[in-house]
Amino acid sequence: MPQIDSLFVTRLYRAALKEQGKPIDPAELENSCLVIAEDDEAGQRWCAEVGYPGYTSYASLTDLPWRFPIFADLKDALDAHVAAFAEDLEFDLDGRELKLEDLWINILPEGGTHASHIHPHSVISGTTYVAMPEGASALKLEDPRSGRMMAAPARKKNARRELQTFIYMKPAVGEVLLWESWLRHEVPMNMSDDERISVSFNYAWA
Numbered sequence: 001m002p003q004i005d006s007l008f009v010t011r012l013y014r015a016a017l018k019e020q021g022k023p024i025d026p027a028e029l030e031n032s033c034l035v036i037a038e039d040d041e042a043g044q045r046w047c048a049e050v051g052y053p054g055y056t057s058y059a060s061l062t063d064l065p066w067r068f069p070i071f072a073d074l075k076d077a078l079d080a081h082v083a084a085f086a087e088d089l090e091f092d093l094d095g096r097e098l099k100l101e102d103l104w105i106n107i108l109p110e111g112g113t114h115a116s117h118i119h120p121h122s123v124i125s126g127t128t129y130v131a132m133p134e135g136a137s138a139l140k141l142e143d144p145r146s147g148r149m150m151a152a153p154a155r156k157k158n159a160r161r162e163l164q165t166f167i168y169m170k171p172a173v174g175e176v177l178l179w180e181s182w183l184r185h186e187v188p189m190n191m192s193d194d195e196r197i198s199v200s201f202n203y204a205w206a
């Protein structure tokens with residue numbers, strides 16, 4: 001029998017948010033996101049100007065964990081999740097830490113999408129899911145080597161998961177996903193009538 005190994009593995013972290021830190025009430029987090037969005041006129045203006053579907057606090061509110069206690073609790077939980085993932089990744093952090101750099105709310109209405117992107121200048125990025133109505137889109141992750149695969153055949157539809165070029169994650173409310181920030185991802189169109197609400201974040205090597 002030949003020996004065939006998997007090399008250069010891409011890790012993806014998935015956990016219930018409540019596995020770390022103080023429990024966060026999902027209904028309270030959802031309500032906080034909606035109230036903040038409602039009050040954030042600068043953010044609403046920014047979204048309208050750049051044609052962002054729905055709402056993001058990304059450009060307007062840079063201090064959610066310092067303004068709102070529930071986001072302070074969220075930061076504490078995320079710090080612990082990210083530390084656990086960094087451990088799994090066997091990063092040599094050379095005595096420094098991974099620190100929260102940005103944390104922002106996303107509210108994606110019916111028909112909204114978020115095109116393929118990476119998160120430059122960060123080490124770990126992720127999202128925690130606040131409202132995921134039936135039919136709300138998954139998170140689509142792309143094989144980071146796909147730009148090099150000029151003459152490679154496509155993979156079979158039912159190929160083993162670790163060999164697939166695109167992976168669709170369908171996280172539940174209260175879950176957190178983490179990945180390395182260079183991993184290309186997108187949010188396909190929200191086919192639900194209801195809003196898809198999530199909180200995303202970046203951790204940098206401080």
Ligand SMILES: [Fe+2]
Binds near residue numbers: 117119185200
């Ligand atoms: Fe992203």
